[in-house]
Amino acid sequence: MKTLLLALGLATALSAPVLAQEKLKIGATVYGLNAEFMQIWTAALQKHPAVQSGEVEVTVFDGRYDALVQQEQFNTMITQKYNAIIFVPMDIEAGAAPVQAAVDAGIPVVGSNARVNSDVLTSYVGSNDVEAGELEAKAVLDKMGCKGNVVIIEGPIGQSGQIQRLEGNQKALAACPDVKVLEQQTGNWSRAEAQTLMENWLTSHPGQINGVIGQNDEMALGAIEAIKAAGLNVSDFAIAGVDGVTDAINAVKAGEMASILQDANAQAQGALDIAIKAVKPDYQPQSAIWKQYPSMGWEDGKAKTYLVPWTPVTTANADELLKSRQ
Structure with a gap:
């Protein structure tokens, strides 16, 4: 026992x-x-x-x-x-x-x-995604000298990143009343979807788009692919994204876009x-x-x-x- x-x-x-x-x-x-x-x-x-x-x-x-x-x-x-x-x-x-x-x-x-x-x-x-939206839009607008036309490629509608980055985009745009937003549509964080959007917009607004505000890097990179595919010079556009993904960092090195690192x-x-x-x-x-x-x-x-x-x-x-x- x-x-x-x-x-x-x-x-x-x-x-x-x-x-x-x-x-x-x-x-x-x-x-x-x-x-x-x-x-x-x-x-x-x-x-x-x-x-x-x-x-x-x-x-x-x-x-x-x-x-x-x-x-x-x-x-x-x-x-x-x-x-x-x-x-x-x-x-x-x-x-x-x-x-x-x-x-x-x-x-x-x-x-x-x-x-x-x-x-x-x-x-x-x-x-802070509002801050990110303002920073990326300001990078685009500064390069444009606060004049011209931009397009905005948004994240998935209803996700906080899309909502808050758009708020930041609009804050920056409010300081540049001479800039017109020609198009604004979701690319769902997707490089491929953004490329298709940009291809369509380049056709619809030939020679009129000066800047691209991509609410993430993937979509900004998709816009760059569309610009290259159209035989246009990327350096003629002001382009920015958010995240600091690998391809975007390389694109910053090449002078093709601006980005901020989201850690x-x-x-x-x-x-x-x-x-x-x-x-x-x-x-x-x-x-x-x-x-x-x-x-x-x-x-x-x-x-x-x-x-x-x-x-x-x-x-x-x-x-x-x-x-x-x-």
Whole structure:
């Protein structure tokens, strides 16, 4: 009998630390993985020290640019009792219901990169998209000397990046009343869709387009492809995008466009640190991004918003940024 009690006591003693060290299961649903920016964001999650050490297991779900797909992914994570969820929503409004469902099930949700209209998020880790829209539009307008005609290629209608960057675009345009917007349409963050739009606009407005405001780099790059395919000189246009993807950095080096870096690594790893903190109250952040951007301030992981600063891409820092991708 003593032997049995001893064995039971030993088993209990051994099980306690095993339970305490149980690997956290965190899911991330992102709006889509077709383009480089979200691929960089996803890779950054897997490179987080807590994932590398085995403390956390991260599963990334491809939302396939569909809010309903993301809602189903939330249902899966709720059913499978994930410890926390990181959300990069396709739609600012449609994303609110699944967030509420997860929180009602006791699962904390951290927003990253794109916003959702919900006040039950644990926190949001991203960048100021109004500022980005104003910066990119100003780069285009400065090159144009505040005169001429522009086209605006928007992100997916209803996503926070499209809404907020357009607000920034319009702020910059308001300072240049002599500039006319000839066309404004969504390219859905897609290089191919933007190329088709630009091809059509070059035909509809021959010799009239002076500037292109692409709300992300992929779409600005699509416009550049259309300009080249039409046999026109890219340097005759003022073009800007947002994100600092690899091809855009090279295009900045070539003098073809302007861009600002949206730090996917900082957004993803910051969101994961916050998600772990929401599950483990004594957790201290492990990502180096908090030292890289001291202005963000860890604030014990309890701030509602963490904004990663924008970095203009220039010919001076382009090679350094490219090296960080290797």
